[in-house]
Amino acid sequence: MRPAKSSTTSWLAAAILAVTTLAVTTFGGGLVAAQSAPDGDNGRYSMTPIPEGVLRLDSRTGTVSTCTKNDAGWACYAVPDERSALDAEIGRLQAEVEKLKGQLAAGPTVSGKIDEALPKSDSLKKAEPKVAEGDRKLEIPLPSDQDMDRMMSFLEKAWRRLIDMANRVQKDVSGKI
Numbered sequence: 001m002r003p004a005k006s007s008t009t010s011w012l013a014a015a016i017l018a019v020t021t022l023a024v025t026t027f028g029g030g031l032v033a034a035q036s037a038p039d040g041d042n043g044r045y046s047m048t049p050i051p052e053g054v055l056r057l058d059s060r061t062g063t064v065s066t067c068t069k070n071d072a073g074w075a076c077y078a079v080p081d082e083r084s085a086l087d088a089e090i091g092r093l094q095a096e097v098e099k100l101k102g103q104l105a106a107g108p109t110v111s112g113k114i115d116e117a118l119p120k121s122d123s124l125k126k127a128e129p130k131v132a133e134g135d136r137k138l139e140i141p142l143p144s145d146q147d148m149d150r151m152m153s154f155l156e157k158a159w160r161r162l163i164d165m166a167n168r169v170q171k172d173v174s175g176k177i
Contacts, residue, residue, distance in 0.1 A: 046057040053068035056076055067076040143151070 044059055046059060047067075048055040048057070050066070053066060053074075056065045056067050057063075058065070063081075064079045065076040066079060067074055069075075
């Protein structure tokens with residue numbers, strides 16, 4: 001009977017050892033692997049090359065940084081987060097809307113009610129004297145003879161200069177210079 005008992009004990013010991021090994025490998029080994037392995041396949045940071053250097057994504061916090069190499073070594077600077085800027089602007093606008101709603105609910109700031117309509121004419125415009133429709137005349141001052149002579153003299157000089165310039169260009173093109 002002793003040998004049968006010893007055989008059963010050794011089978012039991014072998015089964016316990018197998019189950020323990022299997023459990024450590026399945027459960028404990030996974031824990032050890034999960035604790036020692038980084039967050040992602042490539043580690044905590046994901047790097048992407050860009051023309052200026054490298055774009056770095058932190059997989060734990062989600063921050064994005066640009067890393068560039070200079071004389072002192074590599075330096076990484078966080079890229080401004082547009083989402084936080086947008087959230088700040090939305091918050092500012094919501095506060096302004098609430099303030100304006102409060103002012104509107106408080107009532108108008110005008111001290112008295114205006115019953116009559118405002119005038120349609122521009123108050124800054126100079127008032128023209130009233131003239132009957134038949135009396136309106138539009139007078140345009142015509143240039144004097146002296147002004148006409150000056151204008152004609154100017155046009156003659158400009159025309160002569162244009163003709164001289166055209167002649168010079170023609171001679172230059174034909175090669176007679």
